[in-house]
Amino acid sequence: MKAAVLGSGSWGTTFAKVLVDSGTETVMWARRSELAETITRRHANPDYLSGVRLPSGLRATSDAAEALDGADLVVLVIPSQTLRENLRGWTKLLPPDATLVSLMKGIELGTAKRMSEVISEVAGAGPDRVAVVSGPNLAREIALEQPTATVVACADVDRGAQVQRACTAPYFRPYTNIDVVGTELGGAVKNVIALACGMAAGMGFGNNTTASLITRGLAETSRLGLALGADPMTFAGLAGLGDLVATCASPLSRNRSFGERLGKGESLEQAQAATHGQVAEGVKSCRSVLDLAERHGVDVPITRVMESVCRGVIGPVDAARLLMSRSTKSE
Ligand SMILES: NC(=O)C1=CN([C@@H]2O[C@H](COP(=O)(O)OP(=O)(O)OC[C@H]3O[C@@H](n4cnc5c(N)ncnc54)[C@H](O)[C@@H]3O)[C@@H](O)[C@H]2O)C=CC1
Numbered sequence: 001m002k003a004a005v006l007g008s009g010s011w012g013t014t015f016a017k018v019l020v021d022s023g024t025e026t027v028m029w030a031r032r033s034e035l036a037e038t039i040t041r042r043h044a045n046p047d048y049l050s051g052v053r054l055p056s057g058l059r060a061t062s063d064a065a066e067a068l069d070g071a072d073l074v075v076l077v078i079p080s081q082t083l084r085e086n087l088r089g090w091t092k093l094l095p096p097d098a099t100l101v102s103l104m105k106g107i108e109l110g111t112a113k114r115m116s117e118v119i120s121e122v123a124g125a126g127p128d129r130v131a132v133v134s135g136p137n138l139a140r141e142i143a144l145e146q147p148t149a150t151v152v153a154c155a156d157v158d159r160g161a162q163v164q165r166a167c168t169a170p171y172f173r174p175y176t177n178i179d180v181v182g183t184e185l186g187g188a189v190k191n192v193i194a195l196a197c198g199m200a201a202g203m204g205f206g207n208n209t210t211a212s213l214i215t216r217g218l219a220e221t222s223r224l225g226l227a228l229g230a231d232p233m234t235f236a237g238l239a240g241l242g243d244l245v246a247t248c249a250s251p252l253s254r255n256r257s258f259g260e261r262l263g264k265g266e267s268l269e270q271a272q273a274a275t276h277g278q279v280a281e282g283v284k285s286c287r288s289v290l291d292l293a294e295r296h297g298v299d300v301p302i303t304r305v306m307e308s309v310c311r312g313v314i315g316p317v318d319a320a321r322l323l324m325s326r327s328t329k330s331e
């Protein structure tokens with residue numbers, strides 16, 4: 001089995017390490033040739049995973065054709081809003097029967113499409129050729145080989161099992177699932193809820209607030225998932241509750257950290273600058289998740305409020321007041 005990992009940020013690099021540690025021959029693609037050189041020769045990616053030693057068998061190149069040559073698995077792991085444009089450039093290079101694997105957790109702005117939908121559309125691949133990996137997977141913890149589990153979702157059971165085999169490492173345990181919609185939705189919406197949890201923490205609120213946001217966040221994710229045809233059980237699993245808990249609680253989360261800065265009174269520009277170029281997907285995906293919900297007539301109050309915050313229309317104090325002054329209802 002040979003894999004190409006397109007994207008050399010924190011998750012792409014970490015997942016490439018998982019693949020190699022699972023016995024899968026892996027080549028990464030990096031935008032910058034200097035970074036590709038550093039990964040191949042120094043077995044490190046200091047820009048995204050400082051202090052982590054990468055496997056000596058892991059190679060990187062800045063030539064996408066070289067990375068994709070003969071790949072059975074093509075792993076896509078770049079910021080969601082850049083997928084369509086990048087994939088257009090890679091389509092001719094994709095091996096015809098390769099499984100296309102999305103590691104991204106976002107919804108496309110404008111179209112409100114999930115990443116697997118964008119992949120199918122741009123690459124002309126049927127949904128059975130597209131898999132999604134999502135779960136409580138904070139990159140640095142995994143790069144340090146701390147045990148975690150994840151979900152590999154694919155409509156085609158055999159392809160799902162192929163991806164599962166390719167990424168089963170001593171510290172990484174993938175479960176298969178056929179619910180691509182629920183798995184992707186869990187990953188995208190939890191980033192928005194993590195922004196809210198971070199903001200609450202930045203305002204000085206404690207665990208009751210976090211738990212309330214996580215639980216009601218899961219309720220709105222499930223409502224939207226049901227409207228889109230997802231399996232409700234997915235939201236009780238690793239790609240739902242699992243990822244929500246990990247991301248909303250961890251200082252490693254870029255989304256949570258972004259929200260925390262806002263809660264402490266920093267501006268959107270200051271919070272953006274503090275990401276040092278790393279992607280906090282929820283800041284943009286809150287708009288596309290809201291679009292998706294509105295198209296399906298689903299109420300997503302936390303997402304709605306966070307979209308107003310991320311557009312700079314309201315601040316953290318108004319956001320909290322708006323959520324707490326909604327009409328009372330049954331759970
Ligand atoms: N970091 C994490 O713990 C996890 C991240 N994810 C998801 O994986 C995806 C990628 O995230 P990370 O690797 O963490 O992001 P990152 O910000 O660490 O790295 C992004 C990578 O994409 C590249 N990139 C940026 N703009 C680009 C463009 N216009 N065209 C091509 N490449 C571009 C960067 O050079 C970098 O290699 C996101 O959707 C994220 O939600 C999923 C699970 C865990």
Ligand SMILES: O=C(CO)COP(=O)(O)O
Pocket residue numbers: 105135136137138139191194243246247252253254255256279280281
């Ligand atoms: O998706 C993640 C953990 O599962 C990473 O979250 P952040 O993108 O907020 O860092």
